[in-house]
Amino acid sequence: MNADRLSLKLQALGDPTRRAMLARLRQGEATVNELAAPFTMSLPAISKHIKVLETAGLITRSRAAQQRPCQLSPDGLREVDDWMRAYRDIWEDRLNRLETYLQTIKE
Amino acid sequence: MNADRLSLKLQALGDPTRRAMLARLRQGEATVNELAAPFTMSLPAISKHIKVLETAGLITRSRAAQQRPCQLSPDGLREVDDWMRAYRDIWEDRLNRLETYLQTIKE
DNA sequence: AGGATAATTAACTTATTAGTTAAGTACAAA
DNA sequence: TTTGTACTTAACTAATAAGTTAATTATCCT
Numbered sequence: 001m002n003a004d005r006l007s008l009k010l011q012a013l014g015d016p017t018r019r020a021m022l023a024r025l026r027q028g029e030a031t032v033n034e035l036a037a038p039f040t041m042s043l044p045a046i047s048k049h050i051k052v053l054e055t056a057g058l059i060t061r062s063r064a065a066q067q068r069p070c071q072l073s074p075d076g077l078r079e080v081d082d083w084m085r086a087y088r089d090i091w092e093d094r095l096n097r098l099e100t101y102l103q104t105i106k107e
Numbered sequence: 108m109n110a111d112r113l114s115l116k117l118q119a120l121g122d123p124t125r126r127a128m129l130a131r132l133r134q135g136e137a138t139v140n141e142l143a144a145p146f147t148m149s150l151p152a153i154s155k156h157i158k159v160l161e162t163a164g165l166i167t168r169s170r171a172a173q174q175r176p177c178q179l180s181p182d183g184l185r186e187v188d189d190w191m192r193a194y195r196d197i198w199e200d201r202l203n204r205l206e207t208y209l210q211t212i213k214e
Numbered sequence: 215a216g217g218a219t220a221a222t223t224a225a226c227t228t229a230t231t232a233g234t235t236a237a238g239t240a241c242a243a244a
Numbered sequence: 245t246t247t248g249t250a251c252t253t254a255a256c257t258a259a260t261a262a263g264t265t266a267a268t269t270a271t272c273c274t
Contacts, residue, residue: 015232033249041234045233049232066241139220151265
């Protein structure tokens with residue numbers, strides 16, 4: 001509904017097919033057919049997933065003859081990572097507190 | 108569809124209302140009414156959002172009188188963070204390569 | 215016991231998402 | 245210029261998600 005950029009990204013990442021595509025792209029750029037290969041679903045379905053990733057800014061596309069190769073957007077996950085930072089700090093804080101506590105009862 | 112745990116988490120995080128709830132919980136536990144306060148939507152809608160967060164393992168709940176306070180699940184985002192690590196490495200690799208390149212042309 | 219407060223469940227509506235097949239576009243190659 | 249390859253768009257269906265109001269459950273307080 002409120003399609004802010006961060007929500008778009010997280011929603012895009014919430015689908016295992018799309019995450020598998022990103023994983024494939026970690027090894028380098030790939031055409032639509034290459035991305036489609038591991039899946040049983042139709043090519044239009046693949047095409048839509050790719051569009052979701054592109055709209056979310058997670059991948060970019062180029063053009064080579066009749067192919068439309070996809071590549072990871074280098075800073076595509078940066079926004080997600082930034083958002084997570086605050087929570088990562090919390091885990092670390094809790095871990096630190098736990099360590100301190102364990103140290104205390106040990107003494 | 109394939110509701111694996113990581114997808115559940117990312118889908119849950121893809122909603123700004125739910126992220127706002129998590130942000131509130133960073134300041135400490137909160138009751139349903141407290142979580143609902145900033146929003147105009149109905150309490151049942153809030154209740155559903157909370158259930159999504161709970162099912163995803165992002166929050167836990169306790170019981171205090173007739174309240175059902177929510178708290179952040181300490182390692183709730185750990186799985187997401189682990190998933191992101193591989194991609195974070197890619198950014199860093201690219202940044203490193205860029206730095207190396209800049210260094211090269213500078214010399 | 216009876217009423218107030220906190221929250222959930224039920225039943226429903228509407229919008230969005232994920233998939234399908236069939237048709238269309240863009241380019242390459244013969 | 246026709247044929248094939250690579251993909252996208254259109255039109256549709258079915259499932260899921262996000263919200264609503266009304267009813268229900270659980271606990272506290274008098």
